[in-house]
C-alpha cells in the first residue's frame with residue numbers, strides 16, 4: 001500500500017497536526033503515535049468437512065489510559081494490521097471526545113464471510129475469542145460489532161468468553177442481542193447521534209431545518225436511518241440519495257417508504273420511479289442545505305471540495321472528506337462536522353450497554369436517547385468552544401482539528417495523571 005494511502009500513516013499525520021497545534025509534550029506525542037499492544041494470531045477453525053482451516057486475526061489496544069479499550073471486530077477478506085491499528089487510534093479519539101470511560105481498540109479477521117455457512121461462522125467467532133481471551137475483558141478491552149459482524153456473532157463471542165471464565169460475562173462485549181442484555185436504542189444510535197449534532201449545527205448557522213433540503217450519500221444502515229430521522233425529527237426534505245449504483249434526485253423530495261420498496265424490489269434505489277437519475281459525484285455538488293455522506297471514505301476531495309454548495313456537511317461515514325479538502329471547505333464557510341463527532345452515537349450507546357451490564361440494571365429506549373443527546377450535544381459544544389479559544393489566540397482551526405485537540409489532550413492528560421510520562 002502506498003504510504004499516503006496507508007490508513008495508519010494517515011492517522012499518525014492527523015495526530016502530528018494536532019500535536020503541533022496543541023504544543024503537545026514530545027514524550028506524550030511519541031507514546032500516542034503507536035498502539036500500546038498489537039496482537040496477531042493464527043488459529044484453527046473446524047470447517048463443514050470436518051477439516052481445520054487456519055485463519056489470521058488481530059486485536060490492537062491503542063491506548064487505555066482513560067479506560068478499557070473499545071472497538072469493533074471486523075470480518076473482512078482484505079483485513080490487515082495497519083487498517084486495524086488506524087481504526088484503533090480513531091476509536092481512542094472518538095471515545096475521548098465523547099468523554100466516556102473507554103480507551104481505543106480494534107480487531108479483525110481476514111475472512112470472506114460469504115464463503116462460510118452459519119456453523120462455520122459460529123466456529124470462527126468462538127475460535128477468535130478463545131485465541132484472544134487473554135487480551136480482552138470487561139475491564140481491559142471490550143469489543144463490538146463492525147463490518148460483517150453482527151449481534152448474533154457478539155452473542156456467540158460473549159458466550160464463549162463466559163465459558164472460559166466459568167461465569168456470565170455480559171460486559172465483555174457490546175452490540176449483543178437484547179435477549180442477552182444488549183441495550184435498547186442501539187440500532188439507530190449512530191444516525192440519531194448524528195441528528196443531534198445536525199440540530200446543534202443548524203442552530204449555529206441560524207438554519208431552520210424545517211423544509212430544508214438534504215442530500216444523503218449511501219442508503220445502508222447509517223443512510224437509511226438518517227433519511228427517516230431528518231424527515232421525522234425536523235421535517236426536512238431529502239431531495240437526493242444514492243448507493244453504489246448511483247443516485248436519484250427530486251426537487252420536491254423523495255418518499256422514504258417508496259425508496260425502501262424500490263430497494264427491496266430491485267436491489268438498488270435505481271428502481272425509484274418519478275425522480276431524476278444522478279451520479280454520486282453530482283449528488284455531492286447539489287445545491288442543498290445539508291450534505292450527509294453516509295457511505296464510504298474519500299468522497300469529498302480537493303477535486304470537488306470547491307463545488308460543495310451545502311452549508312453543513314455532516315460526516316456520518318468514516319473518513320468521507322480527505323485532509324486536502326478540509327481547508328477548502330473551511331475557507332468556503334462550509335460547516336464540516338467531523339466523523340468522530342457525528343457518528344459517535346454508536347459507541348456512546350455501546351458504552352451505555354457496558355454500564356448497564358455492569359450494574360445489571362436496564363434503561364428504557366427513551367432514557368438511552370436522552371442520555372445520548374446529553375453526551376453528544378456536550379461534545380459538539382466542546383468543539384465549538386475550542387474553536388473559539390483558538391480563534392481568540394489568532395489561530396483559525398476547523399472543527400476536526402478542534403475535536404482532535406480536545407480528544408488528544410484528554411488522553412495525554414490521563415497518561416500524565418497516571419504517571420506514564
Ligand code: NAD
Nearest residue numbers: 190218219220221222223243244294295316317318343346
Ligand atoms: P452499509 O454497508 O450498511 O451501507 C453502505 C452504503 O453505501 C450502501 O448503501 C452502499 O450501496 C453505499 N455505497 C457503497 N459504495 C458507494 C459509492 N461508491 N458511492 C455511493 N454509495 C456507496 O454501511 P453503514 O453501516 O451504513 O456505514 C456507512 C458509513 O458509516 C461507513 O463509513 C461506516 O464506517 C460509517 N459508520 C457506520 C456506523 C453504523 O452504526 N452503521 C457507525 C459508525 C460509522
